[in-house]
Amino acid sequence: MTGGNIKKPEGFMKEKLYVLPDYWMKELEQEGLTSSLYITDIGYFPKAEYHFRERPEGSPAHIFIFCEAGEGWVELNQGERMILREGDMIVIPPDTHHRYGAMPENPWSIYWFHFKGEHATRLVHLFGLSATPLTLSPSGIARFIEWFHPAYELLAERTYALTTHVHVAQTARQLLSGIGINSNKSAQEKKRENYLEQAIQYMNQHMGGSIRLTELSRHVGLSQQHLIHLFNLETGVPPIEYFLRLKIQRAGQLLDLTELSIKEISSAVGISDPYYFSRLFKKMSGFSPSHYRNIPKG
CATH class of the missing domain: 2.60.120.280 (Regulatory protein AraC)
Known part of the structure; x- marks a missing residue:
């Protein structure tokens, strides 16, 4: 050395x-x-x-x-x-x-x-x-x-x-x-990771609807403030924004793998207004849903 x-x-x-x-x-x-x-x-x-x-x-x-x-x-x-x-x-x-x-x-x-x-x-x-x-x-x-x-x-x-x-x-x-x-994580890190996994699992189970921060924090067993801090620390965004990102990710999969209409996909990810869904999808992905569907992949 x-x-x-x-x-x-x-x-x-x-x-x-x-x-x-x-x-x-x-x-x-x-x-x-x-x-x-x-x-x-x-x-x-x-x-x-x-x-x-x-x-x-x-x-x-x-x-x-x-x-x-x-x-x-x-x-x-x-x-x-x-x-x-x-x-x-x-x-x-x-x-x-x-x-x-x-x-x-x-x-x-x-x-x-x-x-x-x-x-x-x-x-x-x-x-x-x-x-x-x-x-x-x-x-x-x-x-x-x-x-x-x-x-x-x-x-x-x-x-x-x-x-x-x-x-x-x-x-x-x-x-x-x-x-x-x-590497082996500390007990605190494992506990934090477990809370995060519980929250994300709950989000995936409610992908077709909406959730409130109050019910999510109650399900996980953390205060709302603590839950927001955890998501910001681990994902860089607060819980509800992360939930929206999961919805757009799921919507992208449906656009790629199914023949569902944009209105049907919007409904499948729990967004009742297809126009709002299209605006949100473009904001997060950079493409409109129809443009995204037509992009060659793989």
Whole structure:
């Protein structure tokens, strides 16, 4: 890993280590297919006894660490020490004072990589990967290991090829987003997700009619204010607008898959006025219902 101090300069038995040459760094920063995200360093340290790093100025890249076995620790901005055990991972933000190392009694084995790019910070925050440990599921661990070895071999053996860096960058993006979607959620996050699923299921069951915010919040068991906050947080829109979007989505399916008239489709999604339905459909989809139906698809 670039920069910092180490308490075992001779490295680790069977370690893997690749550092992107400076000339490639400049190339990837300017290449359209990699400027948004690319790997700068990647490696594997098995049973990394005495492993230690400290970077008072932080790293210019995000640092992804996955603890395959054993135990280690991470401190950010001289804050509380976070323990990483088997199956845990963390992403250390760039330009952040940090220290980390192996536990002396049971030193960790870690896979790690550094990544940069215009989308790196947004990707990490969007998928909830920033600065706190997450525990990967068994399938998540398997997917990570499956990604790591080919990515490392490509970078170490074919670093001269732009196609190598593009491919590894694209698969790294998929890896990070997949970890974010499938990582173990907190009890609070699971509860929030359950409320949302209940509300959307209720909407789908009442697609042919109308619902009020009062009855939806009563069904879910949340206050109206809390329900609005939940939908804004998770979907970006309040509940009733989300319900309208579901109606327009269902209407689009009916336009594509049936011979129903626009008036019949309007009625099927619980909008009694077909003229209002047509205006709403065009506002949300960008096309009138008849124009949308005539667009070739598939």
